[in-house]
Amino acid sequence: MQFAHLHFDHIPVVLAPMEDVTDLAFRLICKRHGADIVYTEFVSSEALIRDIRGAINKMRILDEERPIGIQIYGNKVESMVQAARIVEQAEPDLLDINYGCPSKHVAGSGAGSGLLKTPELMEAITRGVIDAVNLPVTAKTRLGWCDGQINIVEIARMLERCGIQVLTIHGRTRSQKFKGQANWELIGTAKQAVQIPIIGNGDVVSPENARTLLDVAGVDGVMIGRGAYGRPWIFKQTKHFLQHGEILPDPELAERVEVLFEHLALSIQFKGERRSALEMGKHYGNYLKGVRNVKHLKAALRSLSSYDEIHSTITRFIRQFGIEEIEAPPTLPEPLLQGV
Ligand SMILES: Cc1cc2nc3c(=O)[nH]c(=O)nc-3n(C[C@H](O)[C@H](O)[C@H](O)COP(=O)(O)O)c2cc1C
Known part of the structure; x- marks a missing residue:
C-alpha cells in the first residue's frame, strides 16, 4: 500500500488528528502501540505566521513518531501558503490540510469544513499549498456541509486534480458534527470516484469496525480517533485482526x-x-x-x-484489586522539549 512516498505492507491504521488530545505524548503512546501514521492536532495558519508560541509548539515532533503529518487550517490562500512553508521547516513526513473542522469558530469563519461550501477557495488553497512546499500534501474532510449538500465526490475529484496525495474522509456532514452514525457507504462512493488512496474515518472503535469499514467502503486505510482514548493498543489489535482475523485480548x-x-x-x-x-x-x-x-x-x-x-x-x-507491582518509571527521566 503506497501512501504518498510511504510504503506499507498492510492496511495502515492511522491516529486521527484531535485538538488538545494528539499532543506529543499521546502520539508517542499510540505509535508505540501500533499506529502506522500519526497526525498533530490542527494548527492555525494565522497563528503560525504570527509566530505564536502555542502554535509553533504544536509542530514539535520527534523522529520516534514518524511517519507524522502536521495539519494546518485557515481560510486565506496567502496565509495557508506561508504557514505551509513554516510547516516544511519542521520536517514532517506529510502536510495535511484540515477541510473538516465543524466548530463555529473555524467553519463559521470559512475555514475547516466551511470550505466545503466554497470549493473554488478550497481549490485555490490546495493548489497554493501544494505549489509552496516539497512535502507530500494530504487533506482531511467530511461528506459535505449538510444532508442536502453532500458533495464529497466532486470535492475528492477536485482535490485529486490539485495533487492531494492521500484523502481522509470522515463519514459525517458538517451539520452532524459528531452526532449520528458515520456513513461508510458514502465514503465508498467517493473512493470509487478517484485513484488516490482514501483513508476512511468515523466511529471505528474496535478491530471489527475497521474490518466492516474496509468491506463497506473499500478504502485503503483506517483512521481512529476517539476509539484510541485510553486504549492505544487498539492500533495493534486492529492490525492483528485485519491480518490474522484474531482478536487480541485487551490488556489486564x-x-x-x-x-x-x-x-x-x-x-x-x-x-x-x-x-x-x-x-x-x-x-x-x-x-x-x-x-x-x-x-x-x-x-x-x-x-x-x-x-x-x-x-x-x-x-x-x-x-484493592490485588495489584502490588506496577512496572512504571518510579522517577521521571530528564525533561525533553520543555514548553511543548
Ligand atoms: C476532541 C477532538 C478533537 C478533534 N480535533 C481535530 C483536528 O484538530 N483536526 C481534524 O482534522 N479533526 C479533528 N477531530 C476529528 C477527528 O479527527 C475524527 O475525524 C473524528 O473524531 C471522527 O473519528 P472517530 O469516530 O474515530 O473519533 C477532532 C475530534 C475530536 C473528538
Whole structure:
C-alpha cells in the first residue's frame, strides 16, 4: 500500500488528528502501540505566521513518531501558503490540510469544513499549498456541509486534480458534527470516484469496525480517533485482526495502568508537571474505564500535580484489586522539549 512516498505492507491504521488530545505524548503512546501514521492536532495558519508560541509548539515532533503529518487550517490562500512553508521547516513526513473542522469558530469563519461550501477557495488553497512546499500534501474532510449538500465526490475529484496525495474522509456532514452514525457507504462512493488512496474515518472503535469499514467502503486505510482514548493498543489489535482475523485480548488492569504511567511520564517530560497534571485529567478515566470506584480516584487526582503523588495515589487505588507491582518509571527521566 503506497501512501504518498510511504510504503506499507498492510492496511495502515492511522491516529486521527484531535485538538488538545494528539499532543506529543499521546502520539508517542499510540505509535508505540501500533499506529502506522500519526497526525498533530490542527494548527492555525494565522497563528503560525504570527509566530505564536502555542502554535509553533504544536509542530514539535520527534523522529520516534514518524511517519507524522502536521495539519494546518485557515481560510486565506496567502496565509495557508506561508504557514505551509513554516510547516516544511519542521520536517514532517506529510502536510495535511484540515477541510473538516465543524466548530463555529473555524467553519463559521470559512475555514475547516466551511470550505466545503466554497470549493473554488478550497481549490485555490490546495493548489497554493501544494505549489509552496516539497512535502507530500494530504487533506482531511467530511461528506459535505449538510444532508442536502453532500458533495464529497466532486470535492475528492477536485482535490485529486490539485495533487492531494492521500484523502481522509470522515463519514459525517458538517451539520452532524459528531452526532449520528458515520456513513461508510458514502465514503465508498467517493473512493470509487478517484485513484488516490482514501483513508476512511468515523466511529471505528474496535478491530471489527475497521474490518466492516474496509468491506463497506473499500478504502485503503483506517483512521481512529476517539476509539484510541485510553486504549492505544487498539492500533495493534486492529492490525492483528485485519491480518490474522484474531482478536487480541485487551490488556489486564496492571498493564493499562503501566501505559497510563508511561503516558503521564511522557507528558511531564514535554510539558512539565503542573500543565500535565491538568491535561492528563481527561485521560485517567479512559485508561481506567469500567474499574470500580474510579470516580473517587479521579476526584482525588484532580488536586495533585506531582508525578510522585499521582503515581502513589493510583498505585494505592489499584491495590484493592490485588495489584502490588506496577512496572512504571518510579522517577521521571530528564525533561525533553520543555514548553511543548
Ligand atoms: C476532541 C477532538 C478533537 C478533534 N480535533 C481535530 C483536528 O484538530 N483536526 C481534524 O482534522 N479533526 C479533528 N477531530 C476529528 C477527528 O479527527 C475524527 O475525524 C473524528 O473524531 C471522527 O473519528 P472517530 O469516530 O474515530 O473519533 C477532532 C475530534 C475530536 C473528538
